[in-house]
Amino acid sequence: MFFQFEADFIDSLRCIPMVVRYKLDTCGVKLKLSHWHQLSFAQRQYLTEANCETLAEVSHYGEKLQNWVTELTGQPASTLSVPDLPEWLNADQIPTQILTELANKLPSVQSPGITLTQWQSLTPLQRFALIKLSRASHENRNFLLAIKEFGIMPS
Numbered sequence: 001m002f003f004q005f006e007a008d009f010i011d012s013l014r015c016i017p018m019v020v021r022y023k024l025d026t027c028g029v030k031l032k033l034s035h036w037h038q039l040s041f042a043q044r045q046y047l048t049e050a051n052c053e054t055l056a057e058v059s060h061y062g063e064k065l066q067n068w069v070t071e072l073t074g075q076p077a078s079t080l081s082v083p084d085l086p087e088w089l090n091a092d093q094i095p096t097q098i099l100t101e102l103a104n105k106l107p108s109v110q111s112p113g114i115t116l117t118q119w120q121s122l123t124p125l126q127r128f129a130l131i132k133l134s135r136a137s138h139e140n141r142n143f144l145l146a147i148k149e150f151g152i153m154p155s
Helices: 004-010 018-027 033-038 041-049 055-073 096-105 116-121 124-133 143-149
Strands: none
Touching (some): 004 143, 018 055, 018 124, 096 143, 124 143
């Protein structure tokens, strides 16, 4: 459920793991790190383990989280719009930002990139992680670790 590149914080759950970020984007909740820190360890663990795939599960996950945040802060977390087909569920197109990030991280490699076959072989959670780790607003320090972990490091 957790990625190796997250190993430095998984035991304590001090950061929001990708599996939870994936579920947050699925249910449309923008959880701040400060909210995450206010949740109990048991609540954080629940959020990592709870199912969030069917419409009913997605709805329940979002409602439960919003109730917890409201109890802790007096107001619900912000919401996000959820696209009909998120990039990580679209196995037919590699987001340009991933190719750009690879080119930036590996300028000496002749043609850094991910093939469509490699992209399609990834799970939606792996694709989600690469999308998040390649965003310009992200620090991107785990991007190459993820590429290596997922077995798609260009040669």
